[in-house]
Each structure stands twice: as structure tokens, then as C-alpha cells.
Amino acid sequence: MALTIKQQLSSPGGILKFLVKYNTIFIFILLVIFSAFISDVFFTSVNLSNLLKQVSGIGIISIGMLLVILTGGIDLSVGSMVALLAVMFAILVNIFILPVAILFTLLLGFGLGSISGYLVAYQKMAPFVATLALMTVARGMSFIYSKGSPVTFTTVGGQFMSNFANNSTLGIPNIAIVFFIIVIMAMVMLRYNVFGRLIIAIGSNEEASRLSGIKVNKYKFLVYAISGALAATAAIIVASRTNLGSPNMGMAWELDAIAAVVIGGASLNGGKGTAINTLMGVLILGLIGNILNLLNVPSYPQQVVKGVIIIFAVLLQKFESK
Amino acid sequence: MKNSEIEYRLEMTGISKSFGVVSVLKDVNLKVKAGEIHALLGENGAGKSTLIKILSGVHQKDAGAVVLDGQEINPKNTHEGQVLGINVVYQELSLVNDLSVAENIYLHKLGANKIWMNWKSLTQDAQKLLDSLGFTIDASVKVKTLSIVQKQVVEIAKAIAEDTKVLVLDEPTTVFDPNDVKKLFNILSQLKKSGVSIIYISHHLDEIFTIADSVTVLRDGVDTGTMAIENTDKDGVIHLMIGRxxxxxxxxxxxxxxxxxxxxxxxxxxxxxxxxxxxxxxxxxxxxxxxxxxxxxxxxxxxxxxxxxxxxxxxxxxxxxxxxxxxxxxxxxxxIGLVSEDRKEEGVFLPLSIRRNISVTSFDSISSKLGFINIDNEYKKVLGLIEKLNIKTPHSEIDVKNLSGGNQQKVALAKWLSIDxxxxxxxxxxxxxxxxxxxxxxxxxxxxxxxxxxxxxxxxxxxxxxxxxxxxxxxxxxxxxxxxxxxxxxxxxxxxxxxxxxxxxxxx
Structure with missing residues (x-):
């Protein structure tokens, strides 16, 4: 059975090992403490709820990215998919009743993800290449269907979504609740469901998985399709927040999602990573942006800081694996 | 021959080598004359490959001496071995698929301190060499377009393109048909006449008795003696190879x-x-x-x-x-279960825990229709197998990469034992x-x-x-x-x- 925290701490060098093992959580806690000291505004409910709203969209696609990365793949198409699906949702919600619009958008996301999944799993295309192609296609299509300008919500359904996305329940923004639910679902799937176990097995040794009688292709296909469906969920959320779908949404989000997953300790070779750590990765990235905003640091230096943090997070994991 | 006292071109004496606690070679002697084809025989694991790898510089010997033309040599890597005139054609092909045949043959020259290569003359030289071997291979095509037989020929051409004193061939004919074998033997006879010492490793006794002049048999890392080929026969050789x-x-x-x-x-x-x-x-x-x-x-x-x-x-x-x-x-x-020979690449999931390794084949019996795993049952099953197979580990959550080879093998077996x-x-x-x-x-x-x-x-x-x-x-x-x-x-x-x-x- 798993060692208890107490046992881990009492073993030789235990505290250091413990800190290294749970480094993502500690970085997160340190950042929160640091932020609270450095800015009076940080611990206000307005700021925290803004922070959560900002990270929810990227957070949701990060979970999809985690599933793909666990199999040893990568999905570069998710940012562009958010743009295309946000535009499609805005168009659909203006035509159909809300549940139909949501369902169609999710199905469309699943379908687009399936294309990457098919190319990777059954045509043996490199994930980087397949999803890079899809990224370009999706971005182009988002401009075609929106005719280059944002599509505004005009119906009651759109109004309802807008209200939902901008309100809170028990002080927590609704869209953050959606994000947390997805994180919890991913956690449960990865720990207690065959699907999660098998994608981790595939990522840690694809050949051994095949020779264990695992349907490797099916699961590889599925993770991309799910990543697409999660991109659709993120698209609905970000479109609803601003009451419109724009082809400029989700720019470079795939990179933030990869960064969040990597900061969360996942290995790009696959087989290693957890949903809770990806959540931490998302929050760490969001926090850095948030605190730098509060300190009035302009956006270009922010990018530099983000990059440096990613390097340190990964270096720390190297230390862990030793 | 410059020096008439030197009877042997190559003398390996008292060679010993261990990997960890496993002793692979014990006091092995191998002496090869110039212009001789010397067969090296032995079962799988008898130490033939290790002996050759010591000669060529891949491995370093623990004890003993290697003397080439009266000079003690000690190659630290294959490059040093090649400079000394020792070339090996290994069983596993070592060609670069995306380079041309000519580039592969002269690979060692490509890095020599020259800025410009004369590709035309390189290709011509290679073509001449290949033609002289009697095989039709275009020197300008990429190696990946060749058949396995042709690749083997290129491998041999590569070895003799250099100034070779000792040429080692490790199972060169496994992919050859009898006609190809004949051609190869012609090449070897020519090389022999020009004074090259050839060490020939093969399981095909027919070949040995056709081409070799003398034979050394290894058994369990010990050499059982060297004989002139006319002083022995197939039965005699087989008897030397076994006998435990x-x-x-x-x-x-x-x-x-x-x-x-x-x-x-x-x-x-x-x-x-x-x-x-x-x-x-x-x-x-x-x-x-x-x-x-x-x-x-x-x-x-x-x-x-x-x-x-x-x-x-x-x-x-x-x-x-x-x-x-x-x-x-x-x-x-x-x-139907398969426990692969390649444990690390195909058998187990090294970075995952013992539990996750074992249960990967048996989810049908420990999960619900929707795929939710009954963790209690999983532990019961896995811990039962750990005990039954006597896998030495403090608990089921240890990563398999931290186990010994034997225990890893038990984990690989457990995967298939868990599903009847x-x-x-x-x-x-x-x-x-x-x-x-x-x-x-x-x-x-x-x-x-x-x-x-x-x-x-x-x-x-x-x-x-x-x-x-x-x-x-x-x-x-x-x-x-x-x-x-x-x-x-x-x-x-x-x-x-x-x-x-x-x-x-x-x-x-």
C-alpha cells in the first residue's frame, strides 16, 4: 500500500524528497504567499475570481492536453480549435435552441479531434505534424466562418450563457466550477478507471502495451477526440464570457496548455502526469500573470518570466527523477 | 613477411573478462597466422562475441594480452582498432540507411581532415570494389533501398576497403543463399592469399569445414583448444562445443x-x-x-x-x-499469453508500479462495465501474485525499474498468470x-x-x-x-x- 505522508517524512532525507515529489504544489503555495505579501489587492474576492475566470478556458484544454501527453503525443490544434468552435457556437446559438447548440459544438470538437486521432493512431502520423496541420486548418476555418469579424450572441440562449459564464455560485465563478468538475473527472478517470490506466501504460511503453493485448490505436484515437471535445467546452465558456465568438480567440493557448502540463510534472515522453498537478500548473501560470499584472509589469517582461519559470519547474523535476 | 620469427599475426593470450559478477571469458587463447582462415566456434553465450569485441576495442579486457605483428595492442575503441587494421563485420548490420552505398563503405574517410570530398571518385572507387567482389550493387544508391543480402555485402566491402590485417566475420552468411556463400568464399580466398588473417564465426559446420584452416572452440568462456581443420571432424567439434x-x-x-x-x-x-x-x-x-x-x-x-x-x-x-x-x-x-524476450522494451512498464504493471491485463475481472476499477480487488489480486511469485519488494507501489532482473521477469509473468x-x-x-x-x-x-x-x-x-x-x-x-x-x-x-x-x- 502507498506510504503515508508521515512515513515518507521520517525516512532518511525524507523532507527533501517530499518537497521534491510534491514540488508543483509547493511552488503554488509559495507563489500564493508571495503574492499575498506583495499586493494588497491579491486576496480580494474580485481579484481571485478574475484569476479563476482567466485560467478556466486554458485549464480545460490543459486537461485534454494532459491526456494526449500521457500517451506520449501532443495536440497543437487546441488553441485554433477554441477559435473555430467559439465562432461555431456563436453561429449555432443564434440559430438553434441552447442545448442543441451546445451539443453540436461538443460533437464538432470531438469530430475535429477525431481527425487528429485518426491520423496519429491509424495513419501513424507524428502527433506534432498531424495536429500542426489541424491547427492551421482550424484557424483558417474560424476566419472563413466568421468572415473575419466576431460573431455576437443575439438570442435568449446566448444571453443565458453569457449570464452563466459571468456569474458565480457560492462565490466561485461558474466557469471555474466547470473547470474543477473536469479536473475531478480526469482525476477519477486516471486513478480509478481502466481508460486512464491504459493511456498511462501506453505512454510509458507502447510496445509492451501492444503485447499486453491493449487496444493501443483505439485509446490513442480517443485521447485526441476527447481533447477536441474539451476544446469545445473551453470555446463555449470563453465565447459566453464575452458574448461573442471571435477567430482571434485562443491564440497560442496550446503553448500555455503544454506549459501548464509540463510545469505540473508530466513527461512529454508520456506515461507520467496527474490531473491535480496539471491543475497546479494552470494555477501557477495564471498566478504569475495575475501578480505581474497587479505589479503593473508590462506584458513582454511577463512572457520572459513565464519562460524562466517553466525552465526551473522542469529542472526541478530532473532533480526529482535522480 | 618482414619478420620471420613472428609465427602468428595475432596472438590473444590469457584473455579474461567479467561483466559485473558474471565471468564471460576465462583465460582464453586465440592465435591466428597471417593468411589463415581461423574458425571460432561455440554455443550461444560461449563468449565468442565478447572475445571479438575485446579484439576490436568495443570492450576492454580484464586480463591477458593482445599482440598484433609482435606489438602489444590495447584498442580503447573501435576506431583505434580500425587504425590498427582490425575490422569486424558484425551480425547486426551497422550501416547508415540514409547514406549512399559508397558513403557507407568509406564512412571512416568522410571525417578525415579534408574539407572537400571528391564524391565522384569516392563513388567510382566503391563501385570498383563492389564489382571486384562479384556482386551487382550500385554504389550510388542509398543503403535503405538494398536487400538484406546486399547490405551484408556492403558491410563486408566496408571492412575490406580499409587496410585490413585482421578481418572478423560474425555469422556473415545467415542471409545468404548457397550461391552467395560461394561468392563470399571466393572473396575470402583472395584476401587470404594477400595475407589477411580472417577469423570466421559461424554455426554452419559445413562452411567451416569448407573454408577454414584451423578451428578454436569456446565453451562457457573457456577455450577448449585449437586444432588444424584436417585433424578434426564435425562430431569432434560438436563434442567440444557441448559437454556439461x-x-x-x-x-x-x-x-x-x-x-x-x-x-x-x-x-x-x-x-x-x-x-x-x-x-x-x-x-x-x-x-x-x-x-x-x-x-x-x-x-x-x-x-x-x-x-x-x-x-x-x-x-x-x-x-x-x-x-x-x-x-x-x-x-x-x-x-494466449506472451512473455517477451526483451523484458525492458516489450515486457514491463519500467516507470510504473508493480500494481499497475500486473493489473494491466486483468481489468476485465476487476472493473465494472463502465471501466471503474475495484481498487480493493486490484490490491488483493496483485498482492496475492506478489506473494505467490515471491517478488521481492516492500510493497506493490514500487516502480518496476527499481527491481532486479529476476523480479522484473516475475512481474512480466504475473501479467499473464493473472488472467488464467x-x-x-x-x-x-x-x-x-x-x-x-x-x-x-x-x-x-x-x-x-x-x-x-x-x-x-x-x-x-x-x-x-x-x-x-x-x-x-x-x-x-x-x-x-x-x-x-x-x-x-x-x-x-x-x-x-x-x-x-x-x-x-x-x-x-
Whole structure:
């Protein structure tokens, strides 16, 4: 059975090992403490709820990215998919009743993800290449269907979504609740469901998985399709927040999602990573942006800081694996 | 010859080498004259490759001396070996697929301190060399477009393109047909006349007795002496290659073997490998050994049955019913198990815990319809297997990469024991496993058979395969060359069938 925290701490060098093992959580806690000291505004409910709203969209696609990365793949198409699906949702919600619009958008996301999944799993295309192609296609299509300008919500359904996305329940923004639910679902799937176990097995040794009688292709296909469906969920959320779908949404989000997953300790070779750590990765990235905003640091230096943090997070994991 | 006192071109004396605690070579001597073809023989694992690798600079010897033309040499790497004039054609091809034939042949020159290469003359030189060998190969095409035979020729051309004093050929003819072999022998005769010393490693005794001048036999890392070829014969050589006693490593087999085969294949032929017309059956409770040399198609046969390779023709029958195994998924569903010879790459999930490794094949029995795993049942199952297989670990959450080879092998076995397989193929069950774990694995195989499972064990370890099998098939060049009943078991018989020789007639 798993060692208890107490046992881990009492073993030789235990505290250091413990800190290294749970480094993502500690970085997160340190950042929160640091932020609270450095800015009076940080611990206000307005700021925290803004922070959560900002990270929810990227957070949701990060979970999809985690599933793909666990199999040893990568999905570069998710940012562009958010743009295309946000535009499609805005168009659909203006035509159909809300549940139909949501369902169609999710199905469309699943379908687009399936294309990457098919190319990777059954045509043996490199994930980087397949999803890079899809990224370009999706971005182009988002401009075609929106005719280059944002599509505004005009119906009651759109109004309802807008209200939902901008309100809170028990002080927590609704869209953050959606994000947390997805994180919890991913956690449960990865720990207690065959699907999660098998994608981790595939990522840690694809050949051994095949020779264990695992349907490797099916699961590889599925993770991309799910990543697409999660991109659709993120698209609905970000479109609803601003009451419109724009082809400029989700720019470079795939990179933030990869960064969040990597900061969360996942290995790009696959087989290693957890949903809770990806959540931490998302929050760490969001926090850095948030605190730098509060300190009035302009956006270009922010990018530099983000990059440096990613390097340190990964270096720390190297230390862990030793 | 500059110096007439030097009788031998190459003298390796008192060579010893250990890897960790495993002693591979013990006080081995090998002496080769100039202009001589010297055969080096021995079973799998006898130490031939290690000896050659010491000569060429891949490995460093622990003790002994290597003298070339009267000078002691000590190559630290293959480059130093090549500069000294030692060139090896290894069994595994070492060509660069995306370069041309000519570039491959002169690869060692490409890096020489020249800024500009004369590609035209390079290609012409290579073409001349290839033509002189008597094979038609275009020197300007990329190596990846060549057939396996052509690649082997390029490999040989590469070795003799350099100033070679000692040329080593490790099983050069495994892919050749008799005509190609003849051509190769012509080349070797020419080289011999020009004074090159050739060390020739082969399992084909016919070849040895055709081409070699003298022969050295290694057994268990010890050389059993050097003889002129005319002073010995095939039987004499085979006798030197074997000759160990079976010991008590192996469990007593007192299992009732069923009458009707649990598993059968008929005329199985592969689409992609050399496996052809393989037929055999396994009865419940039986341990069937498959012996043969490396490259004889044993592993390929198992993978073909397991659906990891495409079948061209033939039938697979499980419990009297014909089945199709188009993928490992099918095979696993029919409860056919395969423990791969390549434990680390194909057998276990090194970065995952023992629990996650073992349960990967048995989710059907421990999860709900929606795929939710009953963690209590999972622990029960995994901990039960850890105890039964005596996997040495403090708990089930240890990553498999932290276990010893023997314990990793037990984890790989546990994967298939957890699903009540009907037939299990175990490829090299004890490779890289210490003696203690070996005995446990043998007992385990025995226990599995006792439950009525058909067990097929592929092994290159002769005492092992004789010790644990009820019956042995011997494969040679992709097909079953012969079958030995328990009373016929002997290293000599296995070896004879492995190299395509008929069994000796028993005198009455």
C-alpha cells in the first residue's frame, strides 16, 4: 500500500524528497504567499475570481492536453480549435435552441479531434505534424466562418450563457466550477478507471502495451477526440464570457496548455502526469500573470518570466527523477 | 613477411573478462597466422562475441594480452582498432540507411581532415570494389533501398576497403543463399592469399569445414583448444562445443499431460519474416521447448501466433477450434499469453508500479462495465501474485525499474498468470536472471503447467530447455527442423538440428 505522508517524512532525507515529489504544489503555495505579501489587492474576492475566470478556458484544454501527453503525443490544434468552435457556437446559438447548440459544438470538437486521432493512431502520423496541420486548418476555418469579424450572441440562449459564464455560485465563478468538475473527472478517470490506466501504460511503453493485448490505436484515437471535445467546452465558456465568438480567440493557448502540463510534472515522453498537478500548473501560470499584472509589469517582461519559470519547474523535476 | 620469427599475426593470450559478477571469458587463447582462415566456434553465450569485441576495442579486457605483428595492442575503441587494421563485420548490420552505398563503405574517410570530398571518385572507387567482389550493387544508391543480402555485402566491402590485417566475420552468411556463400568464399580466398588473417564465426559446420584452416572452440568462456581443420571432424567439434552436466536447477516434472492438444498451429507462414510452414501442438500440462540458434525464427513464430506480425497462411487452433489472431488484442482475448524476450522494451512498464504493471491485463475481472476499477480487488489480486511469485519488494507501489532482473521477469509473468491464460509463450524466461530467481521461475513454469495450461518455452540456454521441457522442437532457418522426445534430449542432438544436420543414427 502507498506510504503515508508521515512515513515518507521520517525516512532518511525524507523532507527533501517530499518537497521534491510534491514540488508543483509547493511552488503554488509559495507563489500564493508571495503574492499575498506583495499586493494588497491579491486576496480580494474580485481579484481571485478574475484569476479563476482567466485560467478556466486554458485549464480545460490543459486537461485534454494532459491526456494526449500521457500517451506520449501532443495536440497543437487546441488553441485554433477554441477559435473555430467559439465562432461555431456563436453561429449555432443564434440559430438553434441552447442545448442543441451546445451539443453540436461538443460533437464538432470531438469530430475535429477525431481527425487528429485518426491520423496519429491509424495513419501513424507524428502527433506534432498531424495536429500542426489541424491547427492551421482550424484557424483558417474560424476566419472563413466568421468572415473575419466576431460573431455576437443575439438570442435568449446566448444571453443565458453569457449570464452563466459571468456569474458565480457560492462565490466561485461558474466557469471555474466547470473547470474543477473536469479536473475531478480526469482525476477519477486516471486513478480509478481502466481508460486512464491504459493511456498511462501506453505512454510509458507502447510496445509492451501492444503485447499486453491493449487496444493501443483505439485509446490513442480517443485521447485526441476527447481533447477536441474539451476544446469545445473551453470555446463555449470563453465565447459566453464575452458574448461573442471571435477567430482571434485562443491564440497560442496550446503553448500555455503544454506549459501548464509540463510545469505540473508530466513527461512529454508520456506515461507520467496527474490531473491535480496539471491543475497546479494552470494555477501557477495564471498566478504569475495575475501578480505581474497587479505589479503593473508590462506584458513582454511577463512572457520572459513565464519562460524562466517553466525552465526551473522542469529542472526541478530532473532533480526529482535522480 | 618482414619478420620471420613472428609465427602468428595475432596472438590473444590469457584473455579474461567479467561483466559485473558474471565471468564471460576465462583465460582464453586465440592465435591466428597471417593468411589463415581461423574458425571460432561455440554455443550461444560461449563468449565468442565478447572475445571479438575485446579484439576490436568495443570492450576492454580484464586480463591477458593482445599482440598484433609482435606489438602489444590495447584498442580503447573501435576506431583505434580500425587504425590498427582490425575490422569486424558484425551480425547486426551497422550501416547508415540514409547514406549512399559508397558513403557507407568509406564512412571512416568522410571525417578525415579534408574539407572537400571528391564524391565522384569516392563513388567510382566503391563501385570498383563492389564489382571486384562479384556482386551487382550500385554504389550510388542509398543503403535503405538494398536487400538484406546486399547490405551484408556492403558491410563486408566496408571492412575490406580499409587496410585490413585482421578481418572478423560474425555469422556473415545467415542471409545468404548457397550461391552467395560461394561468392563470399571466393572473396575470402583472395584476401587470404594477400595475407589477411580472417577469423570466421559461424554455426554452419559445413562452411567451416569448407573454408577454414584451423578451428578454436569456446565453451562457457573457456577455450577448449585449437586444432588444424584436417585433424578434426564435425562430431569432434560438436563434442567440444557441448559437454556439461545437468544439475538440480530444474524441478521434478510429474504432471499428467492431457491427450488432446490445447493449442495447435498448422503450416504457419509469416508475411514479413522467415517463418514458414511451422506446425506443432501443445497439450494441457505440457511444457514444450523451442530451441534453435538466434535468428532461426523462434521469437518470430511466437509473435506471429500472438498477432504481433501478419500471417500469410496457416491455421491456429485453440481447444479444437480454429481462431484468428490478427492482433495481440485478439490473442489476449483468447487467453494466449506472451512473455517477451526483451523484458525492458516489450515486457514491463519500467516507470510504473508493480500494481499497475500486473493489473494491466486483468481489468476485465476487476472493473465494472463502465471501466471503474475495484481498487480493493486490484490490491488483493496483485498482492496475492506478489506473494505467490515471491517478488521481492516492500510493497506493490514500487516502480518496476527499481527491481532486479529476476523480479522484473516475475512481474512480466504475473501479467499473464493473472488472467488464467490457456497457452503461454515464454521467450527466454531467464535471460539476465540470477540463479536463485531462475529456480523460482522454473518452479513457476511447472506450477502453471500443472493447472493444465500449455506452456511453450523458447530458450537458447540448452541445459535450461532440456531441464524444463517435456518435448523440444528445434527450429532452423524459419521452420521446425526436428522434434526431440525426452529420451532423445542431448546438447548434441539439439545442436545438430539447430545447424541443419540430421541426428546421428543410434547404433543398436
Amino acid at each position: 552436466e545437468l544439475n538440480d536447477l530444474y524441478p521434478k516434472r510429474d504432471i499428467k499431460i492431457g491427450d488432446k492438444p490445447v493449442f495447435e498451429v498448422k503450416n504457419l507462414t509469416s508475411k514479413n519474416t522467415l517463418v514458414h510452414n511451422v506446425s506443432f501442438d501443445v497439450k494441457p500440462g505440457e511444457v514444450l521447448g523451442i530451441a534453435g540458434l538466434g535468428g532461426s525464427g523462434r521469437t518470430e513464430t511466437a509473435k506471429l501466433i500472438f498477432g504481433a506480425d501478419k500471417k500469410k497462411s496457416g491455421t491456429i487452433i485453440l481447444n479444437g477450434e480454429e481462431i484468428e489472431t490478427n492482433s495481440p488484442v485478439d490473442a489476449a482475448e483468447y487467453k 491464460s490457456k497457452v503461454i509463450f515464454i521467450d527466454e524466461p531467464t535471460r539476465g536472471v540470477d540463479v536463485g530467481a531462475k529456480i523460482e521461475i522454473y518452479n513457476l513454469i511447472n506450477e502453471v503447467a500443472k493447472k493444465g495450461v500449455g506452456v511453450v518455452v523458447i530458450s537458447s540456454d540448452m541445459p535450461e530447455i532440456m531441464g524444463i521441457s517435456d518435448r523440444i522442437l528445434v527450429m532452423h532457418e524459419g521452420t521446425v527442423y526436428g522434434e526431440l522426445a525426452k529420451e532423445q534430449f542431448s546438447e548434441e542432438n539439439i545442436l545438430r538440428l539447430s545447424i541443419g544436420e540430421p541426428l546421428k543414427k543410434v547404433s543398436i
